[in-house]
Amino acid sequence: xxIELHSISKSFGKFxxxxxxxxxxxxxxxxxxxxxxxxxxxxxxxxIAGLEFPETGTVQFEGIDVTSSSxxxxxxxxxxxxxxxxxxxxxxxxxxxxxxxxxxxxRPSKEVITKTVESLLKAVQLGGLGPRLPAQLxxxxxxxxxxxxxxxxxPRVLLLDxxxxxxDAKVRKELRRWLxxxxxxxxxxxxxxxxxxxxxxxxxxxxxxIDKGTIQQSGSPQDVRSNPANDFVRxxxxxxxxx
Amino acid sequence: xxxxQPAGRRATAESLPVKILLISVVVLFFGLFLAMPxxxxxxxxxxxxxxxxxxxxTDRHTLDAIRLTLLVAAIAVPLNTxxxxxAAWAITRFQFRGKAFLTSxxxxxxxxxxxxxxxxYVLLFGRQGWLGPWLQANDxxxxxxVPGIVLAxxxxxxxxxxxxxxxxxxxxxxxxxxxxxxxGASGWQIFLRVTLPKIKWGLLYGVILCNARAMGEFGAVxxxxxxxxxxxxxxxxxxxxxxNEYQFSAAFAVSSLLAVLAxxxxxxxxxxxxxxxxxxxxxxxxxxxxx
Numbered sequence: 001x002x003i004e005l006h007s008i009s010k011s012f013g014k015f016x017x018x019x020x021x022x023x024x025x026x027x028x029x030x031x032x033x034x035x036x037x038x039x040x041x042x043x044x045x046x047x048i049a050g051l052e053f054p055e056t057g058t059v060q061f062e063g064i065d066v067t068s069s070s071x072x073x074x075x076x077x078x079x080x081x082x083x084x085x086x087x088x089x090x091x092x093x094x095x096x097x098x099x100x101x102x103x104x105x106x107r108p109s110k111e112v113i114t115k116t117v118e119s120l121l122k123a124v125q126l127g128g129l130g131p132r133l134p135a136q137l138x139x140x141x142x143x144x145x146x147x148x149x150x151x152x153x154x155p156r157v158l159l160l161d162x163x164x165x166x167x168d169a170k171v172r173k174e175l176r177r178w179l180x181x182x183x184x185x186x187x188x189x190x191x192x193x194x195x196x197x198x199x200x201x202x203x204x205x206x207x208x209x210i211d212k213g214t215i216q217q218s219g220s221p222q223d224v225r226s227n228p229a230n231d232f233v234r235x236x237x238x239x240x241x242x243x
Numbered sequence: 244x245x246x247x248q249p250a251g252r253r254a255t256a257e258s259l260p261v262k263i264l265l266i267s268v269v270v271l272f273f274g275l276f277l278a279m280p281x282x283x284x285x286x287x288x289x290x291x292x293x294x295x296x297x298x299x300x301t302d303r304h305t306l307d308a309i310r311l312t313l314l315v316a317a318i319a320v321p322l323n324t325x326x327x328x329x330a331a332w333a334i335t336r337f338q339f340r341g342k343a344f345l346t347s348x349x350x351x352x353x354x355x356x357x358x359x360x361x362x363x364y365v366l367l368f369g370r371q372g373w374l375g376p377w378l379q380a381n382d383x384x385x386x387x388x389v390p391g392i393v394l395a396x397x398x399x400x401x402x403x404x405x406x407x408x409x410x411x412x413x414x415x416x417x418x419x420x421x422x423x424x425x426x427g428a429s430g431w432q433i434f435l436r437v438t439l440p441k442i443k444w445g446l447l448y449g450v451i452l453c454n455a456r457a458m459g460e461f462g463a464v465x466x467x468x469x470x471x472x473x474x475x476x477x478x479x480x481x482x483x484x485x486x487n488e489y490q491f492s493a494a495f496a497v498s499s500l501l502a503v504l505a506x507x508x509x510x511x512x513x514x515x516x517x518x519x520x521x522x523x524x525x526x527x528x529x530x531x532x533x534x
Contacts (some may be wrong), residue, residue: 049425050424051424072424072426072427072429075425075427078421078425084419084421084422085422086423086437089440097423097428097436098426101427101429101436102427150425152426153426153427
């Protein structure tokens, strides 16, 4: 499913976080929103998910305006930087959550929920950890639970906020590869936010570079690398990993 | 050059005499002001034997007082639980004008004398009060009747639940609620399945304190009650009447019931507090960014 943003602006108090942003993610594409911290990239992601509402502009899913619909109606799969797992629920129940809260008519049967959760646990290599609590898992494992939980509702788009930001270098590399492979298999429309250009260039089909709430450049990794659109992009890419 | 510390002693630890002094001051204070009165209540209650003690609870007016106290608590505590949840929710989840003012207003009943808490309702609903003539014309009795006692109790006890929940909910943040929303949960489902389980022990803690205060309140209730025996006397008011009538054993017998309530409250409170702390710790542990 495609995502389109038209002249989106959002400010917090007097601070303009996002200024007149236009961009689109095509169906089946995996796109990275790359920029330094405070550039407004997470805000854009939250606007798409329906966790923030823009002052101006429209958000469209597959050409349908969803600007004013709430997060729970949009049901975009969202993976939070801090995972935001339900700490009082087991891993199994975390992943099952999205299925259990469905309206009765759409809700799968108990057997189907169990099957779905078990297969998701296997898919993220956490088979057998269903009965554990989030606090008993490592950071990388929690991250994968967050993925499985978002995927359980069969979202039409996947939004990832600094998905690997809190992990050590080795786990990061593994999960990066895993995400790319997962995307190759499913072609689920994916947008992920990162401040790490290696991550963006390795995983994404297309990179959107953002600074101070506006888009600086958008293009394929090779494109952006060989033809930086302006001084900011050049400096940002030269600086390597910018926190 | 490093300064050598005696082995096993931390930099902030006090010397032994200071430690002994501080601990004995605390123990003495507790003994004098808390433990001894508690002993006195029970020994006075049983002074004339257990027969007199239990007889106190067969008295019609005593039973009426107990019944009224339970009724008032049964109305005030649920009301303030709902109010406290709503207030804590509003204050921790939304940004709005006058939020700081509202937050401090919640504490108002803790600053003002309970007598004033009662008096405002007399001034509002009493015979000479603002709404007095209208109430009289419609034959509605609030002051010197049960509704007045409920109002005064609600006023005095309304900070407890909200005050317990606000710091807890602030510390927990709302990332989990946001996650639930993206997974398709409605507002009500988010509250029942995510928020309530996270705050349940903190909520219980507030409810227990609220209940203890509701059953024990004297000042505010005294002003609006009118002390009509068998009708508008709660347990604390009834104790005062018994005492003033030199029925010491009966007075202390009813007191001992309130004291037992306080002890049970203390136990439940510690239990809830312990769970609330571990719940917060578990949340913090799982929310950290360590790999």
